[in-house]
Amino acid sequence: MPSCNLLSEQWLPVVTVDGESELLSLGDVFRHARGLRCLQGEAPIVTAALYRLLLAFLHRVHEGPATEGEWAELWRNGVDTGRLDAYEAAHRDEFWLLGGERPFFQCPELADVPPKPATHLLLYRAKGNNTTLFDHATDEERPDLPADAAARWLVTVQAFDTGGTKTPYRPGGTKSSKAGLGNYFGTVLLEGATLWETLLLNAVVYDPPGGRPLATTTPGDRAIWEREHPPGPAPVASAFPQGWVDLLTWPSRRILLHSKEKDGRVYVDGAVVAPGTQLGAELIEIEAMAAFRRRGGKKLIYDPVRLEMLRGVWRHATDLLLPARAVGERRRPQTIDEVARLVDLRFLDERKAVTLRVFGQKLMSNPGAVEYWSEEALPIKLALLRAQDTGWNLEQLLGRAVKLADAVGDELQRTVVNYHEGLRSRFDRRKHQSFLAERYWPRLDAEFALLLSDLGDLVTRYEPDSPEGREESRGLFERWRRHVDTTAKEAVGAWIDEFPGGSPRQILEVARAEMIFLGALNDLTDVYRHEIRQYTGS
Known part of the structure; x- marks a missing residue:
């Protein structure tokens, strides 16, 4: 018999405005969203995947918001409970997690395929002969998953599953698969003061008949649970999404959960995870929660912004926050573009403080294994999203600030090379x-966040041509220069104390390497100061 209906069962992990952690049903998350602080899964990719599911649900419940005016009404009044109740009544049978004719986000035609352990849903667990950084379990260990955890990972696997070999839907069928959509970009989310604000800040104007939010949206756009039939078991090599909600609920895998009851509770004790539907579209044409940069050359190729180990997301501040100066140069997330438009229309206060979060997953060279997860945050004022359009040279200024950090980071790495070349002995360059890198990059994160916060205040207090505003902006970017300079020197000092050694030759070579570094650092900061003065009009 069907069990665990996700519209009424508690499975979504939320934090209340009082800081308490709770599990709520899908329906109750929306009913109480204005009293909730945020959604918080057990891993960054779980949080990202569940937010995308909630956005799809919001768009389909309201069949919009189809205009900026409708968006503003939702922002003021909260969820339309009448629409929510009607939608739940109409689609209740599509949200059964286990059993039934069309279990949620699954493929019932896999019923005859022998299941693997439930750990195949957990991307941090080892599976078969794949190893991960997080787990060393084997397939002989078959832990059961509570139904709520299985539901969360079901949604996460559809978005972030690793590539590699999966269970074929029939003997001799296709085993290979590509990594899920979420692995190819950093998922960008603007976080407000409550969960409802967060959902609305990322809820684009949704009008499929009008081709919004993206030109590729069609009138036939719908969520996976709204399709007339669930996906069949056969994988699809290439398909084009019908629109934004179709993409948010993309079935990259064919999955079927197996369950049992124990001590009065329902558990998932096995799962079939088979190849699903592969995207046949360019990401920039269909994805609204990612930033893109144009690759050099004549051909129009756009690379999505991703998170990197150690080097913070702040390095991509211009890509994430600012509009491009030239058409086709790059594209910030469509969701952020729309928030900037809402600020222009005075539906949002430019002084409002929000948090920009970026979620990501990096796979190893072995496509079936996870190298790391990332979740990074930057506090910003909404004024920054439109400051470039009002005359502030933020793209140039922030670009120079990031370029300085990158150039100094390169010089730090070159210091090790210079020492190694002078020493002419066996030497583990990567270790050094x-x-x-560990003593440089992470120590820049907080200072850049402070720079963005102060810039947000600055652009709301001054006009771009204000002498006082220009002088204050110079001071902010000079503070950043001092921090980069100090951090780099401290990193080199720590390296000298820790590694090179005390023989006369080693002392000579480390002194030479340090001298070269300090000379290069002085040159870089001199150029930076000159350009900052130029961009601030002095």
Whole structure:
């Protein structure tokens, strides 16, 4: 018999405005969203995947918001409970997690395929002969998953599953699969003061008949649970989404959960995870929660912004926050573009503080294994999203700030090379370069966040041509220069104390390498100061 209906069962992990953690049903998350602080899964990719599911649900419940005016009404009044109740009544049978004719986000035609352990849903667990950084379990260990955890990972696997070999839907069938959509970009989310604000800040104007939010949206756009039939078991090599909600609920895998009851509770004790539907579209044409940069050359190729180990997301501040100066140069997330438009229309206060979060997953060279998860945050004022259009040279200024950090980071790595070349002995360069990187990059994160916060205040207090505003902006970027300079020197000092050694030759070579570094650092900061003065009009 069907069990665990996700519209009424408690499975979504939320934090209340009082800081308490709770599990709520899908329906109750929306009913109480204005009293909730945020959604918080057990891993960054779970949080990202569940937010995308909630956005799809919001768009389909309201069949919009189809205009900026409708968006503003939702922002003021909260969820339309009448629409929510009607939608739940109409689609209740599509949200059964286990059993039934069309279990949620699954393929019932896989019923005859022998299931693997439930750990195949958990991307941090080892599966078969794949190893991960997080787990060393084997398939002989078959832990059961509570139904709520299985539901969360079901949604996460559809978005973030690794590539590699999966269970074929029939003997001799296709085993290979590509990594899920979420692995190819950093998922960008603007977070407000409550969960409802967060959902609305990322809810684009949704009008499929009008081709919004993206030109590729069609009138036939719908969520996976709204399709007339669930996907069949056969994988699809290439398909084009019908629109934004179709993409948010893309069935990259064919999955079927197996369950049992124990001590009065329902558990998932096995799962079939088979190849599903592969996207046949360019990401920039269909994805609204990612930033894109144009690759060099004549051909129009756009690379999505991704998170990197150690080097913070702040390095991509211009890509994430600012509009491009030239058409086709790059594209910030469509969701952020729409928030900037709402600020222009005075539906949002430009002084409002929000948090920009970016979620990501990096796979190893072995496509079936996870290298790391990332979740990074930057506090910003909404004024930053439109400051470039009002005359502030933020793209140039922030670009120079990031370029300085990158150039100094390169010089730090070159310091190790210079020492190694002078020493002419066996030497683990990677170990030394990693030591320097760990003492440099993470220590820039908080200072850049402060820079963005102060810039947000600045652009709301001054006009772009204000002498006082220009002088204050110079001071902010000079503060950043001092922090980069100090951090780099401290990293080199720590390296000298830790590694090179005390023989006369080693002392000579480390002194030479340090001198070269300090000379390069002075040159870089001189150029930076000149350009900052130029961009601030002095």
